[in-house]
Amino acid sequence: MSVMQVEVVSNEESIFSGEAGFVVVPTVQGELGIYPRHEPIMSLVRPGALRLTVPGQAxxxxxxxxxxxxxxxxxxxxVLADVAVRSAEMDQSRAEEAKKAAEAxxxxxxxDDSLVKAQAALAAAIAQLKTLDYIRSHKNK
Structure with a gap:
């Protein structure tokens, strides 16, 4: 399997650094699937689940x-993410509460400053909820 180097970094920390054979990134144009030797591009990332297929991991x-x-x-x-959280660190009820609090x-x-901060918190909560939905929908298959 051909691989590529992947770096996922948030404002606070490095979330993932390593090799992957396939990556799916939620972009403003839709989900983008990327294999090694993909054409160079740049895109804005939207809230959602970033998925990595790593060699040797099921x-x-x-x-x-x-x-x-x-x-x-x-x-x-x-991927330079505003906020990024690994799925193992997510909790459905906390994400729902964070979404409600951000909406309020x-x-x-x-x-403007408080509005921008609240919108960023809302985007982070929505991203976690979308990722948890993805996990739930794929566990039943």
């Missing part, structure tokens, strides 16, 4: 991303 690695930037080179993919903060925002 299960995909899932990361919830809330937005950011994707850069694809023939042998390297870089959006409706009560008094200035």
């Amino acid at each position: 299960e995909e690695i899932l990361v919830a991303v809330s937005g950011g930037l994707l850069e694809v080179q023939p042998h390297k993919i870089t 903060r959006i409706s009560q925002a008094q200035d």
Whole structure:
């Protein structure tokens, strides 16, 4: 299996650094599947589940991303995510509560700064919920 180097980085930390044979990234144009030697592109990332197929591992690695930037080179993919959380660190009830709290903060925002922060929190919660939905839908198959 041909592989490429993948880096997934959030504002706080490196989430994944290693080789992958296939990556699916949620972009503003839709989900983008990337194999090694893909044509170079750049795209904006939308909230959703980033999926990595790693050689030697049966299960995909899932990361919830809330937005950011994707850069694809023939042998390297870089995702600079606003917020990124590995699926093992996610909890359905916490994500639902975070979504409700962010929606409330959006409706009560008094200035642009608080509105932007609330929108970022909402995007992070939505990304986690989408990733948890993906996990649930694929466990039943």
